[in-house]
Amino acid sequence: MPFNKILIVGSGPAGLTLAQYLKRHDVPFQVVEKAPVSRLQGYSVSIHFALPYLVLALGEDKMKGFQEYVSVNHTTDTGVALVNYDGQVLLKLDGIPALSGKGIRANRTRIRDRLMEGINVETDVEVTDVHFGDHQAVVKTSKGDICADIVVGADGLRSAVRSSIIGNKVQELSVVNLSASRNITRQEHEVFSKYSPTHFIMFGPKTSNRQGVVNFFYSINDVSNDGETYNVRWVLSWDQGLDLREIPNTNDGLHKIAYEMADQFYEPVKKLIQMTDPSTKIWFSHASQCMPDYSLDNRGQITLIGDALHAMTAYRGEGLNHAVMDAVLLGEQIVLAHQGKRSVTEALTTYQKQAMARGRTAVKASYESAMGAHLGFSTLYKFSMRVLNLVVSNLQDYNIMEYFWGNTHK
Ligand SMILES: Cc1cc2nc3c(=O)[nH]c(=O)nc-3n(C[C@H](O)[C@H](O)[C@H](O)COP(=O)(O)OP(=O)(O)OC[C@H]3O[C@@H](n4cnc5c(N)ncnc54)[C@H](O)[C@@H]3O)c2cc1C
Structure with a gap:
């Protein structure tokens, strides 16, 4: 039966991609978003195995120039590197922004702008509760009730749709991080570009008085039109289960511990962190996850994505x-x-079966990477990485990396 309305809750990448796909196939939909349209999107992301799916959602025409437009450095020039605290490269992958698949490092605001083209998003509408009805789902929002044939919760980690139907399910992990964005000059960026044109991770040293290591992550967010100013984000992360530090509750206090942690890294990294303007906001957060839960029964009316x-x-x-x-x-x-x-129930169940199995594999793999990255590597492991680096740098088929890190999107 033709639908009257699909309600998409949330205008992040998941909700907007679905809106674009439904628009291309003439299925009526409505998108509601709790944030005002001006919401700041503060970091950049790697897009790789999503690229063919974006073509299916947006169509070939809208994808023309997409990669250059959304890319942090306005080109498809990218790469990623794993680096030792003293600046020595362990593994360097040209042209690959993530562990598996080729793609780009993208600016989140520009991704949102592209995905929003031609889509009407009703902002400042917060969904507070969703329940199953006789024929349609009923959604309570800050602006009144909405009925829809299908409600799609695309409302992120703290999903109100998920909480309404199966509960919260968010797990906060012991891995925590401090991060800040700041401007640097082209010359300052050039020192880091020997690792990657866009982003890299640096593993801190093991010290005798602490278990685990502190890691440093660097990524460009954006480059000014004249190419002279780079807005970059640095992140320091560690596992509180191995390395319990008191977290101050003032911005000055957070600057102070970031300054101290920076001491263990080689000079340009140390300088990047320690020369961050003291008035810059430092963010502290826990890594979190939500494992797909098989108790999710869509009853042909409500499902979740992203x-x-x-x-x-x-x-x-x-x-x-x-x-x-x-x-x-x-x-x-x-x-x-x-x-x-x-039938609609069959359709939603087919989707959920695939997405949940894939999602569970991905959540587990990302959890293992988060925990493993803070254990610190043995000398033998670092040596093996350098050997792998030699192999990879001599091979054109970079998909060899999937053999080592696994593929979560089959
Ligand atoms: C630091 C960091 C780095 C990352 N790097 C990468 C990366 O390199 N590559 C990658 O693939 N992923 C990365 N991710 C993950 C990626 O950002 C998320 O997986 C992605 O944003 C999920 O998209 P989404 O649309 O499902 O949710 P979100 O992006 O969270 O969007 C949800 C939307 O729903 C809205 N909303 C929330 N609640 C309500 C409500 N009650 N009513 C109405 N609207 C609501 C929100 O305002 C938001 O606009 C990173 C995440 C972080 C935190």
Whole structure:
């Protein structure tokens, strides 16, 4: 039966990709978003295995120039590196922004702008509760009730849709981080660009008085039009289960511990952190995740995509890629149900079965990366990485990396 309305809750990458897909297939939908449109998107992300799914959602025409437009450095020039605290490269991958698949490092605001093209998003509308009805789902929002044939919770880690139907399910992990964004000059960036044009991770040293290591992550967020100013984000992370430090509750206090932690890294990294303007906001957060829960019974009315279904840590750079993939796979099923080719319950269940199994694998893999990255590596492991680096740098087929790190999106 043709649908009257699909309600998409949340206008992040998952919700907007689904909106684009439904628009292309003439399925009526409405998007509501709790934030005002001006919401700041403060960090950059790697897009890799989502790229073919974005083509399915946006179409070939809208994808023309997409990669250059959303890319942090306005080109498809990217790469990622694993680096020792003293500046020595352990593994360097040219042209690969993530552990598996080729892609780009992208600015979140520009991704949102592209995904929003032609989509009407009703902002400042917060969903507070969702429940199943006789024929349609009923959604309570800050602006009144909305009824819809299908409600899609695309409302992220703290999903109100998920909480309404199966409970909160968020797990806060012991891995924590301090981060800040700041401007640097082109010359300052050039020192880091020997590792990667866009982003790299540096592993801190093991010290005798602490278990585990502190890691440093560097990524460009944006480059000014004249190419002279780079807005970059630095992140310091550690596992509180191995290294319990008191976390101050003032910005000055956070600057102070970041300053102290920076001492263990080689000079340019140390300087990047220690020369951050004292008035810059330092963010402190826990890595969190949400394992897809098989108690989710869609009853042909309510389902979840993206972080609302399977939030994962950022340590494999895959959450957004899975969110986009969910949106397209769900979109395909909704179109089939809209055309009367299958029942709505069958459509949602087919989508969920695939997305939950894939999501569980991805959440687990990202968890293992987050925890493993803070244990510190033995000399033998570092040596093996350098050997692998030699092999990879001599091979054109970079998908060899999937053999080592596994693929979560099959
Ligand atoms: C530091 C960091 C780095 C990352 N790096 C990468 C990376 O390199 N590659 C990658 O693939 N992924 C990365 N991720 C993960 C990625 O950001 C998420 O997986 C992705 O944003 C999920 O998209 P989403 O649309 O499901 O959720 P979100 O992006 O969280 O969007 C949810 C939307 O719903 C809205 N909303 C929330 N509640 C309500 C409500 N009650 N009513 C209405 N609207 C609501 C929110 O305002 C928001 O706009 C990273 C995450 C972090 C934190």
